[in-house]
Amino acid sequence: MIEVHDLTKKYGELFAINKIELKLDRGDVFGFIGPNGAGKTTTMRILATLLNPTWGEAYVGGYSIYTKPKEIRRIIGYMPDFFGVYDNMQVIEYLEFFAAAYRIKGPDRRKICNEVLDLVDLGYKRNELVTSLSRGMTQRLGLARVLLHDPQVLLLDEPASGLDPRARIEIRGLLKELRNMGKTIMVSSHILPELADICNKIGIIERGELIVNADVADVMKQVRQQTVLKIDVKSDREAAAKLLEQQAMVESLELGPQGLRLTLIPGEHDYSELARVLLDHGHALIRLGEEEINLETAFMTLTKGITS
Numbered sequence: 001m002i003e004v005h006d007l008t009k010k011y012g013e014l015f016a017i018n019k020i021e022l023k024l025d026r027g028d029v030f031g032f033i034g035p036n037g038a039g040k041t042t043t044m045r046i047l048a049t050l051l052n053p054t055w056g057e058a059y060v061g062g063y064s065i066y067t068k069p070k071e072i073r074r075i076i077g078y079m080p081d082f083f084g085v086y087d088n089m090q091v092i093e094y095l096e097f098f099a100a101a102y103r104i105k106g107p108d109r110r111k112i113c114n115e116v117l118d119l120v121d122l123g124y125k126r127n128e129l130v131t132s133l134s135r136g137m138t139q140r141l142g143l144a145r146v147l148l149h150d151p152q153v154l155l156l157d158e159p160a161s162g163l164d165p166r167a168r169i170e171i172r173g174l175l176k177e178l179r180n181m182g183k184t185i186m187v188s189s190h191i192l193p194e195l196a197d198i199c200n201k202i203g204i205i206e207r208g209e210l211i212v213n214a215d216v217a218d219v220m221k222q223v224r225q226q227t228v229l230k231i232d233v234k235s236d237r238e239a240a241a242k243l244l245e246q247q248a249m250v251e252s253l254e255l256g257p258q259g260l261r262l263t264l265i266p267g268e269h270d271y272s273e274l275a276r277v278l279l280d281h282g283h284a285l286i287r288l289g290e291e292e293i294n295l296e297t298a299f300m301t302l303t304k305g306i307t308s
Contacts, residue, residue, distance in 0.1 A: 001026050001153055001184040002047065007056035009042050016042040019056070024201070026152075029179050031199035032188035039208040040188040041081065043156045047186070048078040058103040060153055081158040085138060087131035091122065094130050095175075097143060105136040116189065118146040120174060123235075136167025143174065154178065172198060209217030222280040226251070227269050228291040232259030234284040243281055244274060259287065 006023035008015065017039040024030050032040050043255060045051040047058055049069035055220055057064065063071045086094055095113040117123045120140040125133065139159060158169040159175070175198050178185060189195055195202065202219055204212035212219060213298065233240045241255045249268045254261040264271060275288055 003059040003063055005057045007058055008054050010054045015208045020210045022213060024184055026184055028201055029185045029194045031195035031202040034205035035204055038205045040205060041157055046156050048075060048155055075151055076153045076155060077151035078155045079142050079146050079159060081161055083142050085130045089130050090127055091141060092126040092131055098145050099148050104204060114146060115149045120144045136163050139171060152184060154183050154185045158188055171291050224306055226266055227264040228264045229271060230259060230261055230291050231288050232286040234286055238284045240278060
């Protein structure tokens, strides 16, 4: 659905984005990660045909951004990080205005507006003024607006920016629902937990360069070269720690208030012997498993914290 080749945008001598390569298939959910100023918004604006690159090519739905911008706009829904609303309109009037702009006519217009309001859980607000909506509700209204024409591709720039924790959870749940509907979604964020459980692919951009572009599982493997275990026993953690330190497969061990954090030597992934050793010495296990790797770990490991 999205193909990007050598995409570059320069302002004078400054590269906003530099030679980006990207390919997303139908149904992919791509988490676009990077610090503010890294180039996420520039990339999305180019894909939305709102900004011309300096050079390079991009296709959305098979259409070139240079020769078929109108066709691209018909199949995408672009939600910028900041967008204006018409405060003196009712919610349903606001959506009907944009539905008319999408040339949705007749009784279908009200029907579609009501359907997208229900999808974003704003049906009960349809007759309220837009100015009465909270920040989170306004974000959901903005998402409803870009869904009116049933786009195949969604470009969502920081959809949960500035929201409180509950509103962020609601937006994340809505993105999961859109993923289940088969939409191809590119969603940018610098709040990594928002993307952890909804994306199958991630890209990490830093100083305009896409330094990581892969499936989530592959990125996690790249970050974690050694197996790290979380272990806890019912009693005498210190004795258990001394016992485990003597095992050849153990490289290092930390004893903390939540139990033991143990790193195996490089290339060692079978830790079943450790459970046997603990049980043979009378240590009843409460927990033994691999430490979870998250996007925050990946981001901090793979980036240097530099912006353009």
